[in-house]
Amino acid sequence: MNKKIGFFAFAVVFVFFFLSAVYLHPFGEPSETDMDDYFIDNGQNETGANNVVTSIVFDYRGYDTLGEATVLFTAVAGVAVAFRRLKK
Template sequence: MRKVVGLILLLVLVGFLVWGVVALIHPFGYPSPSEMDDYIIDNAQAETSNNNVVASVVFDYRGFDTLGEATILFTAVTGVLLLLRTAKRKEDES
């Protein structure tokens, strides 16, 4: 029963993905709406004095994303250290 439900779910998901990829997206190599990226490509050197446009997007235009990413990295490292440490201590107590 579970396998049948899982198979149906899998087929629906993969079919949806393949349908969307074949029929819905713009053809590969021709991104249709790209005004924001064109603006960034044209003006990144003057506005951020930066040759690497990707770095200027990561740290300047979309700095909030990078701040969230740094927060997630910090939280994950803290979680890993916390899990590994309390685990040992609990085993010692019991």
């Protein structure tokens, strides 16, 4: 019984992933390119960085990087609490 349920779940997941792989959008051809074109055209003029990825991560999407740094800080605080040394 357990094996049948497992096989059924595997079949459902396999069909789902297979169909989504078949109907995947063609690689390297996005349908909406307005924002990408704006970043590629004006990124160097507005920020002065030659690397477009850095100009997006630290300038256009600065809040995202701030949240990422805060998440890392919180993770370190959590590890420090979990592995603290108890007083004897």
